[in-house]
Amino acid sequence: MEAALAFVVSVFFAVAIYLMLSKHIIRILLGVSIFGNAVNLSIFTAGRLMREVPPIIPEALQTPDSAIANPLPQALVLTAIVISFSLFAFLLVLAFRAYQELGTDDTDGMRVAEPEGEPLPPLGY
Amino acid sequence: MAAESIDISDAMVIQPTTLGDWMIVAPVGVPILFAAILLMVRHETRLHAGIAITGLLLTLAANAALLLQVLADGPQVMTMGRWLPPFGISFVADALGASLAFVATLVAAVCALYAMKDIGATGRRYGFYPFVMALMAGVGGSFLTGDIFNLYVWFEVFLISSFGLLILGSTERQLDGATKYAILNLVGTTLFLTATAYLYGTFGTLNMADIARRVDAVRDTGPLMTLAVLYLLAFGMKAAAFPVNFWLPASYHTPRIVTAALFGGVLTKVGVYALLRVLVMMFPVERVELSGVIAWVAAGTMVLGIMGALAQSDVRRVLGFVVISGVGVMLAGLALGTEEGLTGTVLYAFHSILAMTALYLLAGVMKELGGSYSLHELGGLYRAYPAMGAFALILMLAVAGLPPASGLWPKILLVQASLESGLPWLALAILATGLLTTIALGRVYILAIWRNRPEGAPSGEPNARPGLGYVSLALLCIPIILLGVYPEPFIRIAETAAAGLLDPSAYIGAVFPVEAAQ
Amino acid sequence: MRTLIFRTVAPYLTSLMILFSVFVLLRGHNEPGGGFIGGLIAASAFAIYGIACGVSPVRRALYFHPMAISGFGLLVSALAGWLSYFFQVPFMTGLWTKVNFLGVPLDLSTVLFFDIGVYLVVLGSITSIALALEEREHG
Numbered sequence: 001m002e003a004a005l006a007f008v009v010s011v012f013f014a015v016a017i018y019l020m021l022s023k024h025i026i027r028i029l030l031g032v033s034i035f036g037n038a039v040n041l042s043i044f045t046a047g048r049l050m051r052e053v054p055p056i057i058p059e060a061l062q063t064p065d066s067a068i069a070n071p072l073p074q075a076l077v078l079t080a081i082v083i084s085f086s087l088f089a090f091l092l093v094l095a096f097r098a099y100q101e102l103g104t105d106d107t108d109g110m111r112v113a114e115p116e117g118e119p120l121p122p123l124g125y
Numbered sequence: 126m127a128a129e130s131i132d133i134s135d136a137m138v139i140q141p142t143t144l145g146d147w148m149i150v151a152p153v154g155v156p157i158l159f160a161a162i163l164l165m166v167r168h169e170t171r172l173h174a175g176i177a178i179t180g181l182l183l184t185l186a187a188n189a190a191l192l193l194q195v196l197a198d199g200p201q202v203m204t205m206g207r208w209l210p211p212f213g214i215s216f217v218a219d220a221l222g223a224s225l226a227f228v229a230t231l232v233a234a235v236c237a238l239y240a241m242k243d244i245g246a247t248g249r250r251y252g253f254y255p256f257v258m259a260l261m262a263g264v265g266g267s268f269l270t271g272d273i274f275n276l277y278v279w280f281e282v283f284l285i286s287s288f289g290l291l292i293l294g295s296t297e298r299q300l301d302g303a304t305k306y307a308i309l310n311l312v313g314t315t316l317f318l319t320a321t322a323y324l325y326g327t328f329g330t331l332n333m334a335d336i337a338r339r340v341d342a343v344r345d346t347g348p349l350m351t352l353a354v355l356y357l358l359a360f361g362m363k364a365a366a367f368p369v370n371f372w373l374p375a376s377y378h379t380p381r382i383v384t385a386a387l388f389g390g391v392l393t394k395v396g397v398y399a400l401l402r403v404l405v406m407m408f409p410v411e412r413v414e415l416s417g418v419i420a421w422v423a424a425g426t427m428v429l430g431i432m433g434a435l436a437q438s439d440v441r442r443v444l445g446f447v448v449i450s451g452v453g454v455m456l457a458g459l460a461l462g463t464e465e466g467l468t469g470t471v472l473y474a475f476h477s478i479l480a481m482t483a484l485y486l487l488a489g490v491m492k493e494l495g496g497s498y499s500l501h502e503l504g505g506l507y508r509a510y511p512a513m514g515a516f517a518l519i520l521m522l523a524v525a526g527l528p529p530a531s532g533l534w535p536k537i538l539l540v541q542a543s544l545e546s547g548l549p550w551l552a553l554a555i556l557a558t559g560l561l562t563t564i565a566l567g568r569v570y571i572l573a574i575w576r577n578r579p580e581g582a583p584s585g586e587p588n589a590r591p592g593l594g595y596v597s598l599a600l601l602c603i604p605i606i607l608l609g610v611y612p613e614p615f616i617r618i619a620e621t622a623a624a625g626l627l628d629p630s631a632y633i634g635a636v637f638p639v640e641a642a643q
Numbered sequence: 644m645r646t647l648i649f650r651t652v653a654p655y656l657t658s659l660m661i662l663f664s665v666f667v668l669l670r671g672h673n674e675p676g677g678g679f680i681g682g683l684i685a686a687s688a689f690a691i692y693g694i695a696c697g698v699s700p701v702r703r704a705l706y707f708h709p710m711a712i713s714g715f716g717l718l719v720s721a722l723a724g725w726l727s728y729f730f731q732v733p734f735m736t737g738l739w740t741k742v743n744f745l746g747v748p749l750d751l752s753t754v755l756f757f758d759i760g761v762y763l764v765v766l767g768s769i770t771s772i773a774l775a776l777e778e779r780e781h782g
Contacts, residue, residue: 025304035312039322042319042323045326046326076325079274079278083278086285090307091307091308094288094304097295098303101300107305110301113298113302113378118438121437121500122438122501122572
């Protein structure tokens with residue numbers, strides 16, 4: 001099962017990196033989003049996959065009475081999902097605003113902050 | 126309830142906490158509280174600056190108390206929710222984290238003071254001060270946490286606050302710069318998360334002290350080199366190390382000048398801190414193997430960074446490249462890995478946090494008095510405002526590494542350490558960077574301040590009152606000069622920090638007191 | 644989107660969803676649920692109300708600015724963590740107490756207050772983003 005998931009993770013990484021190499025912001029954003037999912041899936045796989053019962057302690061006991069699933073990867077993935085969700089929402093709005101203001105989503109065309117052909121500083125005074 | 130009769134000492138912290146222990150979480154907890162209060166009084170913009178400065182001063186006091194405590198008694202620990210480490214998330218304050226958190230909070234307080242004038246009611250309503258408090262909570266959390274996944278969370282906290290600060294005003298230039306900053310930093314932190322995923326798969330724990338004590342046992346089986354390289358790349362991106370530094374000059378000149386000051390001073394140093402913590406403390410053997418790569422990265426960052434500064438005519442863009450070259454100097458100590466080299470790096474981090482923030486604020490004062498950021502248009506400031514000329518001279522000497530200011534001692538330590546480690550070319554790179562910095566900033570000084578005002582240059586604001594700017598600059602120049610003329614206490618702190626990184630037994634012992642006693 | 648049917652149903656749907664979100668929040672005490680998901684449900688309730696009836700009725704119904712709500716939530720969460728100070732236990736330790744409320748025994752804890760804080764943070768921030776996007780669409 002780990003091998004299958006590792007393969008899925010590798011495909012996700014490949015797709016993400018291919019998309020992030022694009023010039024267009026929207027493709028880069030899709031790449032970033034897939035990148036995040038690839039990482040979440042690899043955290044999940046790194047926590048080892050097993051078919052155990054949920055990590056809930058029976059009411060009468062103080063410790064679990066049998067083997068239980070590892071709850072930590074799910075907590076980590078949930079945190080990572082929440083964070084990447086909020087950052088991605090911000091990035092989408094930012095990219096949309098940038099597209100509206102700058103009229104392009106081509107990173108080569110986004111030269112407002114660093115205009116081309118800026119003069120050198122004065123070389124004497 | 127039956128729970129009362131159970132012995133919980135195997136699972137939980139049973140020692141009662143004292144006020145001193147709470148100083149470990151106060152540098153994070155206080156800014157969060159104040160961010161919340163500021164969000165609630167969003168429309169009372171007059172109150173914002175007062176509340177934020179009060180909050181940052183309280184944080185600063187907590188940081189100072191923590192630093193004194195750490196220097197007296199060694200690393201301090203508090204584990205959240207009573208769960209014993211490694212199950213609970215630990216906050217660990219050692220000399221490195223506590224001292225950097227103190228300096229960072231100091232410059233944030235000065236920036237909050239400067240922003241009283243720089244950020245108007247619109248910017249405040251948009252949330253400048255809550256964002257600054259959230260940023261400082263994230264930065265403080267990054268310096269003090271002892272859990273690597275928690276470090277990721279704090280990175281994201283200050284990252285998202287920095288997005289908010291960066292687009293305050295929403296001009297075209299800001300949107301352009303912020304897009305590049307946001308995407309590349311998000312990729313950087315996702316790489317950090319990738320590395321952490323594999324780290325968890327390898328170690329089964331995320332507590333840094335736990336990893337540091339187990340790393341020798343898994344060296345034969347675990348892919349530690351892969352982890353170290355991934356962390357080097359991820360944190361190198363956050364620290365703006367060559368060749369993954371191009372987001373910084375694309376964005377740091379676009380926001381409001383006080384935001385740029387805070388970013389230029391604090392954010393890249395968090396990346397450098399994370400590199401030190403992970404590579405030196407957790408993966409020492411891998412760091413030695415990577416030291417050649419890091420040395421080349423360091424040399425490339427410092428030399429190419431400062432060469433970029435030479436080609437710019439906008440003061441803020443010059444400063445962006447100077448920030449990068451400073452990161453290169455800090456990475457040199459990481460490449461050396463000796464106690465002297467790391468002492469130099471930590472001391473340089475103190476200096477760089479103070480001096481870069483002060484330089485950006487100086488650029489803000491220059492813009493206010495001279496009406497421009499462009500070296501083509503500035504001029505004649507010395508004649509009109511000699512006090513500003515004095516501040517500018519001190520700061521430029523500091524960054525160039527000349528006496529009597531703060532940049533001198535860390536560079537001496539680093540050059541000496543490079544020569545002792547048999548890397549004369551690295552020493553040469555540091556010295557050449559110093560020379561080029563002198564040229565780049567000397568030119569700024571000559572053009573903007575010393576020469577007469579060029580014809581047709583814009584004039585500054587008609588009734589400019591630089592009082593607040595001068596006070597802010599003075600507050601930063603005092604520690605900068607102190608670091609230059611009386612460096613012993615600072616060097617001692619940096620030495621303690623470096624020694625703690627190289628031999629983390631005190632750090633581990635603080636987190637796992639029972640095992641350490643056995 | 645502003646059809647008669649939708650506009651008639653939306654207030655009932657919204658109030659039902661908010662009630663349900665509070666249920667999910669309190670259920671998170673011991674079973675699946677909690678502040679985050681409850682906050683999301685409440686935020687989508689306000690988003691639906693906004694789509695049906697426009698943004699300004701939602702702002703009027705909320706009374707406080709959404710960001711102020713999320714600030715209050717942050718304050719509640721942070722204070723729930725700081726409360727541990729008075730019991731000499733580490734930050735964010737869960738503290739429990741039994742309260743007799745109108746003859747019903749209730750288990751109150753700092754964890755619950757933390758969760759209520761999370762609920763308000765999520766509700767406030769997501770609603771503020773959603774309303775800003777809806778305003779742009781209709782404005």
